[in-house]
Amino acid sequence: MVAPAVPEITEEILHETIDARTESLVSLRELGPPDFVHLLKQPIRNPGKQVGVYHHVTGVDASSSASLAAYINTLTYKEFGQSATFKTLEGTYCCYNAFSRVDMRVHAPFPGSVESYCVDERGEKRKATDELWLETYLCSVLRAYSYADDGSGETIRKIMGVRRFNPVTNTETEHRFLSAAEQLFFKGWQLGSDSVVQVPNVVSNHLATGLLKYFHTTGRYASGINLFEKLRSQNVEVASLLAKVLFMGNEEVDGARVLYQAIKEQPMDYVMLDTQAQFLLKKAQTAPTPEQKEERLRMALGCADRSTIAAPSEFGTWARLAQVYVAMEDWENALTILNSCPMFTYQDKDSPLMPEPKDVVLPTLPETRLDEIDSEPEARYSEQVDPSLLNLRAAAYRGTFKQAYNILTEMTAKIGWDQLLKIRSNVFVMEDEYRTEKQDPQAYPAKRNASTDALRGTPDHTANGEASEASSEDGEDGDTEDVGQKLQTEPDVDSVAPTFVSNGNTEDLERPSSAVDPDVAKKAENETDEEHFSRLNNKRLCERWLDSLFMVLYEDLRVYTIWRTQMAQYRAQSMQYKKSAEEWEILGSLAERLQHTDEAVEAYRACLGMRFSPKALTGILKVFEKNKSTRETVAATIRLVTWQYRWYSEFSPELFHTIRTLIEDEGAVKVRSIIQATNLPQNVLDLTHHYAALCATFRSSGTDG
Structure with missing residues (x-):
């Protein structure tokens, strides 16, 4: 199997990227960034000049200094970038050990002997022991899975110039x-x-x-x-x-x-x-x-x-x-x-912090050439996007906030937005109730306790745990406009009931003959007040982060409703509803987030009709897998594998799992036949055959032998 191409990022000052990696060690909190490979090169026609180039990599065998030196060695003989006009003088491989919090490094001059050592958080050199190499190897495998792309390209686009290999191949x-x-x-x-x-x-x-x-x-x-x-x-x-x-x-x-x-x-x-x-x-x-x-x-x-x-x-x-x-x-x-739910601030994966590069070369292997994929970057560059689609905050949710939002959207998909608002008003103290209590704080002096004091207190109730990004855009002191008030389409009957006055003088009004006795009326009023207070006392204050989630959900639903309404109007008039590919991709993601699967597929297909999009194709692939559409699943997987390989990734756990599941359901012979029967170049098909061969190596269910 041919290896992915090697990206070349040229540094402005020699060795500044190695220094930047050393300085970042103290701030690492997770598994660490991808491995870092630095080459010092010399132009053949200008021996007095030296150039530093680098790239990132995951999945390389990091069990010893010899295996990392072997990887460096493959780069010196590989024709990539400007290799034909440059001579490699030395290479440095850096691999982070998250157990001992040190950076294992291998320095290989050409010619010369290999030196291995590790650098701690203070930037000091230490001896590389067998125990440290064992830890480093395990970390490298975990990083390969953690930093792998799911097929959508989201992970690939986060860090430029990362080669991704399968760390476990047999x-x-x-x-x-x-x-x-x-x-x-x-x-x-x-x-x-x-x-x-x-x-x-x-x-x-x-x-x-x-x-x-x-x-x-x-x-x-x-x-x-x-x-x-x-x-x-x-x-x-x-x-x-x-x-x-x-x-x-x-x-x-x-x-x-x-x-x-x-x-x-x-x-x-x-x-x-x-x-x-x-x-x-x-x-x-x-x-x-x-x-x-x-x-x-x-x-x-x-x-x-x-x-x-x-x-x-x-x-x-x-x-x-x-x-x-x-x-x-x-x-x-x-x-x-x-x-x-206790909410935590999202901690993203460790990523490399590199200085601005002098030059970037991102080569393409002939084996990954496919017209619909090659035209993607240029098409993306020229697209216009409606600002209202770019400002949907739910798309940026991660961690606990993303999971909480998914639960909220699941409820909305099952019972509808209006019903969700009614339930919300039954569970939480609403703004009008809160203001009523605040205006008359001594209404029930005998009933004061911790719960009522909380109701009469400040509305600045923060999220459980740390302050979150979900509430960062709320108004000061958390006094945000209530989403229920904002969205209510029908006015409250009590708020518009007429109030009868007579020049402010109530003494001249005659008491109707049918009026209730004042003592009885007062008693009934007290009972009503106590019932209202009891109901209010059993309600909870909505956490600020959840209130923010309701606002974000409202914005998602608003944009979604406008889109579907406009689509229906255009269809009724037999007119074409036009959006850019990027806008269709965002709308597909929006519908998927709101758990409207059919509408998401419709938007993703519209996007793919204009240009290739790994995110849109991944969204459709999920539906193909769920519906057991074998041929459509294979066709989508082939293109996603090719796009991944185009951007230096020969391994995606999710795509490997898709192929393995297909083979379990249909058998290896049938899946290979469907792949081969696809009307695409053979070099592209071979990339997907490679995943099928992995299944045979692991003797997965459905493979021969």
């Missing part, structure tokens, strides 16, 4: 990876965790996440079961990971048994409880009868509720409980629990 390299993972497993918490996890632990960290992603991608469930069985004998908490792999491999009875036995030993392990709740929630969705669905949801509710008690500061437990209530169609409790 059973031999798998054994090395899993052996390293077993040795370092109980140090995994040192690597940190996903942004939705507040406190990393033995089973919630980047190492555990990377292992699960590997088994999900490759289907090597037997290897995963074997690994976690051995680790469970040392720590019962690993049972949650073992159960997850068993569920992946459709061994549900064994998975449930493992969790049952483990929870008897540790009844308040929140990860195991959450795993149970997740499994029961999934089974409820496929229950054959309403009675069975209700029973499974009831059990899921018990597990999810208990997990919030076991880990009250974790977002995932509360989010799962909210999902269970949504599945039970208990909308008020779903909204109440969502409001209780």
